[in-house]
Amino acid sequence: MIYFVKPLIDQGLGKADSHTLQLGALLVVGIFFLRGLASFTSSYAIAYISSKVTYQIRQQAFEKLLFLPRAYFDQNNRGSLISKIIYDTEQLSQAFASAVVVAIRETVIILVLFSMMVYNSWQLTTIFLIVVPVIALIINKVSKRFKHISRKLQSSMGLVSNKTEQAILNQQEIVLLNTSVQISEQFETINNHNRQQNMKLQATTAISNPIIQLIASFAISAVLLLASIDQVLNQLTPGSFTLILIAMGSLLKPLKQLSNINQQLQRGLIAANSLFSFLDEQEEYDNGSKTLSVQCASIEFNNLSFTYDGTTQPALSNFSLDIKGGTSIAFVGGSGSGKSTLARLLLRLYQSPKQSIFINDIAIEDYSLSSLRAQFAFVSQDIVLIDDTLANNISFGCNRTVTDTEIECAAQNANVMAFVKDLPLGLQTRVGENGRNLSGGQRQRIAIARAILRDASIIVLDEATSALDNHSEKHIQQALTQLTKNKTVLIIAHKLSSIQHVDEIVVINKGRLIEQGCHKTLLAKAGYYQALYKDQ
Structure with a gap:
């Protein structure tokens, strides 16, 4: 212009x-x-x-x-x-x-x-x-x-x-x-x-x-x-x-x-x-090419030592343990002893030193992350639920297509149906953000139902029944017995009465293995396990 x-x-x-x-x-x-x-x-x-x-x-x-x-x-x-x-x-x-x-x-x-x-x-x-x-x-x-x-x-x-x-x-x-x-x-x-x-x-x-x-x-x-x-x-x-x-x-x-x-x-x-x-941040280490696809997995911890970033005190020190496939192992010890760290390293949430953890005689870093984690069902005391229906929370993360019948069966085995039957929408009821509409025990039952439906080779239970009353825990223990049949099970617990049935108990103190054996054997030793048992 x-x-x-x-x-x-x-x-x-x-x-x-x-x-x-x-x-x-x-x-x-x-x-x-x-x-x-x-x-x-x-x-x-x-x-x-x-x-x-x-x-x-x-x-x-x-x-x-x-x-x-x-x-x-x-x-x-x-x-x-x-x-x-x-x-x-x-x-x-x-x-x-x-x-x-x-x-x-x-x-x-x-x-x-x-x-x-x-x-x-x-x-x-x-x-x-x-x-x-x-x-x-x-x-x-x-x-x-x-x-x-x-x-x-x-x-x-x-x-x-x-x-x-x-x-x-x-x-x-x-x-x-x-x-x-x-x-x-x-x-x-x-x-x-x-x-x-x-x-x-x-x-x-x-x-x-x-x-x-x-x-x-x-x-x-x-x-x-x-x-x-x-x-x-x-x-x-x-x-x-x-x-x-x-x-x-x-x-x-x-x-x-x-x-x-x-x-x-x-x-x-x-x-x-x-x-x-x-x-540009470094992603999870995932250079493994092997596939873990077994039903009965053996686990070996070989002289494992680990320290979290930003700390000087080792969480684990020279920890060695052989776990046969199809057996159940319970880890007990005081708070901060290193029990949960073992589970986190096994799941590769944190990177362990190479050649320190093996599954079926193969170092876990040699497996791809997706195939490794696909064989785990992990239930912790910190339950994470999505803002969706009960059914979708139970099937969340399942690595296969599941039917409504399978979801209901898993819910029944985990004693979820005990409170779902009173809900107008049943399993289609929304749980709210992180399950805010549910009690702690109800949330834990959903997590266990999710593990049952996942049907993984290795089960890791980190205080999985800590929020349950005695009546619910009895039903859950029966479900867990079916869930863990012919599978490798790792249980982390403070409540020693819930682990007396396992094949072996491993006692950890300050990141070191100090005792191991069955409940009766450890109780007769008059050692650290006996002291923990008497405190309860």
Whole structure:
């Protein structure tokens, strides 16, 4: 549109050419139509690219989350991880979809306007070139400021997410301990810090735009002064002079846009650094190629030692044990003795030293993770349920297609039907988030039903009946007897009365095997096991 200013003034008005003015009237409509079409196309394209980038990066980040080793989650809080998938992906998509497109568009506009200015008067355009380095210097300073604040803002968002999540997860304890005011004050501190970082970001944006426009206004003033010189004035037509002034004024908008997207770009760069570091994290070790597909598996722990990251005290020290296929072994000991660590290493939730754990005389790292874990049914005291129906929770993770009859049979064997029969929707009843609509004992029965349905070769029970009453435990023990028939069973227990029937009991203290044998033999030794038994 600016390009037609010169002929309209010089020809249409200066020479009273009505034909030029009539042509201009038609061009105005056509130009604005094309401008509107281009605006719609670019806006839609930007929205499409932005949503596509967000979708792809968020999907990659979520998939990465699923394959990280357990140790990574021990060292990083959940709020920070949630912030990466939600907040960081959003910042990155805005920067490298919306902001990049705007940057290209505004840069093209600047180059076109600048070319028209040079064509009409290179002398006046020189004034503009003088202020460009000054504007570039300001943008550079502002960029560094944006980057510094964006890094703090990103960290602050992680703290807000983490504190919110903890408040939701621990709502009952917060109410019972009467700490609502204390938790609210802690959140207020974090929330206010986040607000302050946002205000710093907005203040930097707010001050940078007026400064850039003020410098540009000096350039326009200088153009007017230079144009007053006779030598320059004689070379200009009214149309050329008007075109240059309009072009310089029009440059303020793209310069402002570039300054604004600088904020987005810096936040995007910080988010990109965080996300790409996350995506580069080492996934679970899974270089094994062998397949574990047996019904009666032998297990060997060979001089196993293990220390958790961030600690100096070994969880296990020189632990050796042979477990024959089809036998049941119970591990007992005090809290922190290393019992659960054995199960975690066997399941490869943590990476054990090579050649320290064997199944059927093959090191577990030589098996693929999927085939190894497919042969395990793991029931712990920390039951994880999905927000779905009872039936879907029982079949969750089953490595084969199961029928409704099989699900009901597993539920019956695990004594789940004892409370399901009173529910209007039966097994189609939703359990709520992590089973909040169920009691601890009911949740544990569902986990046992899941293990029964899985029909794995190796059963690991980590305090599997700790939340059950004596009546329910009696029924569950009968179900477990059927479940564990002709299978290798590892039981971790504090309640010694529940393990007297096993083939062998292994006593662990401070990560070392100190006693082993059947219940009667260990009780007769008058050792550590006898002391544990008498304490109960």
